[in-house]
Amino acid sequence: MTMQTANHPVTFEPASENTRLLRDAFGRFATGVTIVTTGSEDGPVGITANSFSSVSLEPPLVLWMPDKGSRRFQYFEAAEHYAIHVLSHEQAEICSGFARNAQAFDQLTYRTDANGVPLIENCLARFECRRHAAYEGGDHLIVLGEVVQAEMRSGDALTFFAGKLGQITPQ
Ligand SMILES: Cc1cc2nc3c(=O)[nH]c(=O)nc-3n(C[C@H](O)[C@H](O)[C@H](O)COP(=O)(O)O)c2cc1C
Known part of the structure; x- marks a missing residue:
């Protein structure tokens, strides 16, 4: 008997009982990984995004979009100045660190820059931002920033899929 290994699609209508499925479907979109940092009354803070x-x-x-349910949301909702760091493959530990803490x-x-924003070194790219606008996005906030300073270097990307x-090496 021949075993068939079919790759059947999973089809569903998004509902509150199956958010896990929607999360998994969203996760089929491969992305890079960033750390967003800002200053706060509790000192420098960051989040993996x-x-x-x-x-x-x-x-x-x-x-970028902070989760309204995050304990850190208050910092990023209010931030006038913040920095977005695109991580290199060597920085996987930084990704895990700011996912936890x-x-x-x-x-x-x-x-730390003049606005109290922590700037992490040795990233693939860094965008220093000034808050431009914010839009409602369900359980997330859509935060638009104007890039006032940018930096980049070459290297392999840290990916999330x-x-x-994972890792992408430029060909
Ligand atoms: C790869 C990755 C991407 C993430 N992206 C986001 C994001 O875009 N927005 C967000 O609010 N949280 C994101 N998170 C979750 C936060 O990094 C962090 O784990 C979460 O805020 C922890 O909950 P707390 O803030 O309540 O402590 C991501 C986590 C990982 C590992």
């Missing part, structure tokens, strides 16, 4: 997207060249705009700055090379970290 893959909701980053470039938006506009003129004016230079980027977006907003204050995961120990063992990191970073400096189907719930797992």
